[in-house]
Amino acid sequence: xxxxxxxxxxxxTAPDERTRARLIAEAFERLDERYPHLPDLATQGHxxxxxxxxxxxxxxxxxxxxETELRLQxxxxxxxxxxKADxxxxxxxxxxDxxxxxxxxKADxxxxxxxxKADxxxIxxxxxETELRLQxxxAHIKIDILKWLIPLMFxxxxxxxxxxxxx
Numbered sequence: 001x002x003x004x005x006x007x008x009x010x011x012x013t014a015p016d017e018r019t020r021a022r023l024i025a026e027a028f029e030r031l032d033e034r035y036p037h038l039p040d041l042a043t044q045g046h047x048x049x050x051x052x053x054x055x056x057x058x059x060x061x062x063x064x065x066x067e068t069e070l071r072l073q074x075x076x077x078x079x080x081x082x083x084k085a086d087x088x089x090x091x092x093x094x095x096x097d098x099x100x101x102x103x104x105x106k107a108d109x110x111x112x113x114x115x116x117k118a119d120x121x122x123i124x125x126x127x128x129e130t131e132l133r134l135q136x137x138x139a140h141i142k143i144d145i146l147k148w149l150i151p152l153m154f155x156x157x158x159x160x161x162x163x164x165x166x167x
Contacts, residue, residue: 007027014020
């Protein structure tokens with residue numbers, strides 16, 4: 001019995017119910033032998049059920065992805081806000097530091113100016129003292145020259161007068 005028609009003929013010609021049942025059981029046995037993977041075959045219902053399950057899972061994954069995307073966007077915005085705040089604090093700190101450096105530089109410049117003014121005044125005082133000392137020395141030298149010059153002039157006059165008398 002290799003076909004449905006042969007099975008039909010055997011069933012119709014079977015003398016009793018017992019023989020018919022045996023023929024049906026043998027047909028199922030041959031069907032199982034010929035198609036051993038038959039119980040594993042999926043029906044359209046199975047396919048639809050799997051498709052619906054997969055669609056549901058896909059929607060769940062999409063929803064999770066949307067949630068994750070929204071969460072990540074919030075985290076990104078938070079990081080951006082934190083970075084902006086950090087940058088503003090950094091700028092404020094830099095401005096404070098710059099102002100402190102400027103103040104320190106101004107103080108240092110003022111101190112250096114004061115020291116330079118003091119040094120200049122000291123040098124001017126030393127120059128005045130040196131000028132006075134030099135003026136005194138020049139006056140002494142003038143006096144010393146005059147001390148020597150006047151007697152020499154009188155000696156010259158006397159020598160010229162003596163020469164005039166001799167001639």
